Amino acid sequence: MDLKKGLPFSEDNKYTVGSFRQYSQAFSRDYDYKFARSTACPLLRNEIEYWNLIQNYKYDVSVDYAADLAASKYGSQFPVSSGFNLGTLFSQKDSLFQFISRKTQHVNGVTFPWVYFGTLFSSFCWHVEDNFLYALNYQHQGAPKTWYFLPQDQCEAFQAFLKSTYQRKNKMVQELTLQINPIELLKAGLKVYKAYQRPGETVVNFPKCFHAGFNNGFNVNEAVNLAAPDWLPFGQESVRLFRVGKLK
Numbered sequence: 687m688d689l690k691k692g693l694p695f696s697e698d699n700k701y702t703v704g705s706f707r708q709y710s711q712a713f714s715r716d717y718d719y720k721f722a723r724s725t726a727c728p729l730l731r732n733e734i735e736y737w738n739l740i741q742n743y744k745y746d747v748s749v750d751y752a753a754d755l756a757a758s759k760y761g762s763q764f765p766v767s768s769g770f771n772l773g774t775l776f777s778q779k780d781s782l783f784q785f786i787s788r789k790t791q792h793v794n795g796v797t798f799p800w801v802y803f804g805t806l807f808s809s810f811c812w813h814v815e816d817n818f819l820y821a822l823n824y825q826h827q828g829a830p831k832t833w834y835f836l837p838q839d840q841c842e843a844f845q846a847f848l849k850s851t852y853q854r855k856n857k858m859v860q861e862l863t864l865q866i867n868p869i870e871l872l873k874a875g876l877k878v879y880k881a882y883q884r885p886g887e888t889v890v891n892f893p894k895c896f897h898a899g900f901n902n903g904f905n906v907n908e909a910v911n912l913a914a915p916d917w918l919p920f921g922q923e924s925v926r927l928f929r930v931g932k933l934k
């Protein structure tokens with residue numbers, strides 16, 4: 687399914703963190719009330735509802751997602767004293783990002799984290815990381831994030847599946863609007879894994895692993911890329927694919 691492309695998060699201070707939390711919590715409350723949703727098994731209930739909304743166009747639902755907020759501008763959620771801090775990952779031993787210039791070569795969302803404030807059903811569509819980098823995503827607080835992953839060895843099979851099924855697949859993957867029910871992928875013979883990420887948990891995406899998912903309510907996450915030495919062949923491959931126009 688081709689989801690509507692998200693609009694850039696407005697810089698006009700429409701929300702503070704507090705007002706976004708209120709908006710997001712009210713959205714969950716109102717949604718449950720309006721559709722008289724049972725409170726049993728909320729994660730499964732949300733998952734069924736999510737795919738039903740996407741595939742059957744049951745209702746036109748749109749939610750705000752404060753995504754891709756540069757931690758360098760809006761602030762990180764990690765305490766400065768924290769031993770585990772995605773904001774300092776780039777400088778750690780074995781990170782190849784330690785060799786880039788801190789002043790001129792930092793890229794928000796790649797070498798320095800992005801912060802995300804989620805709402806029920808806010809989504810991230812199927813994608814791999816830029817240049818097939820590793821990605822680490824830490825949940826600070828709030829409702830679980832539902833993740834779907836394809837292992838590295840499924841990357842080519844997934845792309846072949848997209849090519850045979852979706853005409854506009856390159857544009858949709860590039861614009862992060864391609865959402866596909868994992869059941870469809872399983873039926874096509876692909877291996878798909880699911881995880882619920884809860885506060886205090888880190889999800890690590892390995893190079894060339896496609897992933898997608900959605901949020902189950904208000905939550906706060908922070909994510910950054912990582913270039914470990916074993917990423918180098920993947921980086922080289924991504925550059926080669928860019929050159930021949932097979933990666934955008």
Ligand SMILES: O=C(O)CCC(=O)C(=O)O
Binds near residue numbers: 810
């Ligand atoms: O939570 C999100 O919206 C993005 C998650 C993601 O794709 C990542 O951290 O790599």
